[in-house]
Amino acid sequence: MDWNFIIFSVVKVAIVIGAVQTFAAYAVLAERKISAWIQDRVGPNRVAPPFVKYIPVLGPLLTRWGIFQPLADGLKFILKEDFTPANVRKAYFWLAPAISIIPATIVIAVIPFGSYLGRQKMVIADLNVGILYTFGIVSLGVYGIVLAGYAANSKYPFLGGIRSSAQMISYEISMGMSVIPVFLIASTLNLSQVVNWQAQHGWLVIYAPLSFLIFLIAGFAETNRLPFDLPEAETELVGGYHTEYSSMKFALFFLAEYSNMVAASGMMVTLFFGGWSLPFWGLDQPAHGIGIGIAQIIVFIVKMAVLMTLFIWVRWMFPRFRYDQLMDLGWRRMVPLALANILITAVVLWAVA
Amino acid sequence: MAIIVNRKPLTFWEKLYLPAIVGGLKVTARHLVRSLFGGKTVTMEYPEQKWSVPEGYRGAPYLVKDQEGRTKCVSCQLCEFVCPPKAIKIYPPGPSGQIADRPNAEKMPEDFQINFLRCIYCGLCQEVCPEEAIFLLKDYSITGLTRQELVYDKEKLLALGGTHAGIQKWKHKLEEAEEQESFPVKV
Numbered sequence: 001m002d003w004n005f006i007i008f009s010v011v012k013v014a015i016v017i018g019a020v021q022t023f024a025a026y027a028v029l030a031e032r033k034i035s036a037w038i039q040d041r042v043g044p045n046r047v048a049p050p051f052v053k054y055i056p057v058l059g060p061l062l063t064r065w066g067i068f069q070p071l072a073d074g075l076k077f078i079l080k081e082d083f084t085p086a087n088v089r090k091a092y093f094w095l096a097p098a099i100s101i102i103p104a105t106i107v108i109a110v111i112p113f114g115s116y117l118g119r120q121k122m123v124i125a126d127l128n129v130g131i132l133y134t135f136g137i138v139s140l141g142v143y144g145i146v147l148a149g150y151a152a153n154s155k156y157p158f159l160g161g162i163r164s165s166a167q168m169i170s171y172e173i174s175m176g177m178s179v180i181p182v183f184l185i186a187s188t189l190n191l192s193q194v195v196n197w198q199a200q201h202g203w204l205v206i207y208a209p210l211s212f213l214i215f216l217i218a219g220f221a222e223t224n225r226l227p228f229d230l231p232e233a234e235t236e237l238v239g240g241y242h243t244e245y246s247s248m249k250f251a252l253f254f255l256a257e258y259s260n261m262v263a264a265s266g267m268m269v270t271l272f273f274g275g276w277s278l279p280f281w282g283l284d285q286p287a288h289g290i291g292i293g294i295a296q297i298i299v300f301i302v303k304m305a306v307l308m309t310l311f312i313w314v315r316w317m318f319p320r321f322r323y324d325q326l327m328d329l330g331w332r333r334m335v336p337l338a339l340a341n342i343l344i345t346a347v348v349l350w351a352v353a
Numbered sequence: 354m355a356i357i358v359n360r361k362p363l364t365f366w367e368k369l370y371l372p373a374i375v376g377g378l379k380v381t382a383r384h385l386v387r388s389l390f391g392g393k394t395v396t397m398e399y400p401e402q403k404w405s406v407p408e409g410y411r412g413a414p415y416l417v418k419d420q421e422g423r424t425k426c427v428s429c430q431l432c433e434f435v436c437p438p439k440a441i442k443i444y445p446p447g448p449s450g451q452i453a454d455r456p457n458a459e460k461m462p463e464d465f466q467i468n469f470l471r472c473i474y475c476g477l478c479q480e481v482c483p484e485e486a487i488f489l490l491k492d493y494s495i496t497g498l499t500r501q502e503l504v505y506d507k508e509k510l511l512a513l514g515g516t517h518a519g520i521q522k523w524k525h526k527l528e529e530a531e532e533q534e535s536f537p538v539k540v
Binding site: 034036037038039040041042045313314316317318 | 374377378380381382384385387388389393394395396398
């Protein structure tokens, strides 16, 4: 345990958390803008600090794109009254947002977002059990939601919490099983090595498309995104588990949802789309120079942004699944499919060997 | 009697929902591209683009001038009496006050105030006015930063109302009088 390691780890943690939160904030903006465009609207196009309008062409353009909207949203959340309703179970009520945001943030730790920058590995924790850690942590996220639903002591959050727990057990299993073929093919659990394998052999989405499909669907369910947003279900449950929350506590739930989205996209990029690697321009090797290292980080971010756009895009074309349909899809369709997928991959690998 | 709708059983391909999903994604993508690059949005960006109100819209009541730019209001106070929220307040000139700036009128108001915080845009003032001096025009966005700012006085109301050459009551009366060769109407 040398000082070098500690200092570099702290710096990486600070930068990654900052980047993820910023990314989440701008994902909210992207969500609003893309939703607006899909619905033939304009989207946020007003907010700007006062000096921006004096910048000749760029200022109005940035305002029109709503670039400053997340800042305004954040400021609004901080300045709002942090109201605790009288009938809530106070301790749990205060604990729930924290339990919700912590897993969403620490999941990022094992995702390799670049190869090397100088001599530093661009991953916070290069665990040999990377994927197990991820699944362990991701499942914790649901406790925040269930606890919020329980603590609010009110029927809509309670229903949201119940739905969330049911949804989580339905999809966790198929999600876990969907990635087993990936590790069968790459024959390692370490995410950095999975990416290295993909850099050499090509993206895993080509080898295991069914895995990707199941992982994608389960990812939507895990992050409570629209076809599976039963815990929130604005139209039925007011706001679901965060009905009773306001101000920064609500913002934490919101941030957790989008951080989960970032994490899920990052995970998908790592497992199926070759992480930081691109098959051309010499980006398929672990970097030696700073330039290539930064380029690979940018590649990773761009891939992630594309997947997040998919998340947002899909939101506007699915109706919400009914509770029983969701269970049906999870248990009776996806679990057998994932099992068959494992079996087929194993047999093919055995036959090839 | 209940009508049973026979649903066609779905084929395996349809049961996968994949064609439907791809179709849906295509529709949303088309809309996205259209509004992002074509600029074809349905949003009216309000302060810059304004709604053109239809004929007969009951906007803010303003005082109007006649075709020659003279005050039409004769300070009869009927609108003040009829006004349900008591938004209108008229200060008559009194016996020694200003005389009217047009013939056929004994007096004109010294001041005429409409409180737009109270006004409910009902249009009763316009209906009751015997001189057709007050009209609900098309202004619909009356805003101000203080309460005092939203009490419009006579000058402001006349300026906003402008000249209204629609119904020229006294001109027609004059024409009738000339035809009948009797002149109770002043020129």
